Amino acid sequence: MTTTALDTATAVAAEHDVPIPYMQRTRDYYLALGYGNPYRWAHHVDVPFTPLPMPLSQARLALITTAAPFQPDAGDQGPHAPYNARAKFYKVYSMSSDVTPDLRISHVGYDRVHTSAEDINTYFPLARLREAVSAGRIGSLTPRVHGAPTNRSQRVTIETDAPELFRRCQEDGAEVALLAPT
């Protein structure tokens, strides 16, 4: 039997088939591990909004990532690597966007059960962005990509890292930005 539009529209999804409630899961997880004082996630009422100043086909785009540059002396950072705090970084970095940098995600809590970080293009879309520039979809890329440190301290992110990333975006003449967490 073929699926009709009506079947699709009326199909009922499983109860648990919702976006994972990460904040609740994380809270429950660390409480179960015996840590008190659950983390308070960043929460804001007002959200800034800047309309696009030009068509995307004329805009210069900056890519910002939370992936970490590979550090040869910092232990296993490859696919399937366990959580590796030694591979963390705590300062904003920049790298040329002309070549694909060697960026890894062993320093963060990605889903190690259901994915393996074998393909950089799943978390760092530079190759796809270059294609979009070639196709005329985006005007150009900034000469550098920028790395944002994942700091538990919201104050450090807001007062130190975000202004530094903005400064570098400005330096590069960025007109729009794509942010890819890991």
Added chain:
Amino acid sequence: MCHQTVSLVARHLEAHGIPTVIMGCAKDIVEHCGVPRFLFSDFPLGNQAGRPFDVASQRETLELALSVLESAPAARTTVQSPLRWGADAAWKRDFNDLSKLSSEQIEARRREFDVVKSVAKGKREEA
């Protein structure tokens, strides 16, 4: 933490005149923080830009993000990608799931995390 970091950075860039879009997999964290534009992929963390070795899904994910960047009418615009990770959603139950672990295993997790915390603290202080 990554999703929170980019959310805070997006807010800062946007407040200073640079339009942004986030491609992410943690819907609650990004929306709780509050961001201008967000393409949500309902995939395991680590696949914010598409499936592994599936260029078509990576292209589709980027194109959706670019469309959100171009056409969001106001702040807090979230678009959910129609792509599915698999035929069923069982994978969603596993993240940080302790229900199948013994108390010894939970204790071992705690010891591992204490090590992780102290290594991260050392790196932070070094920086």
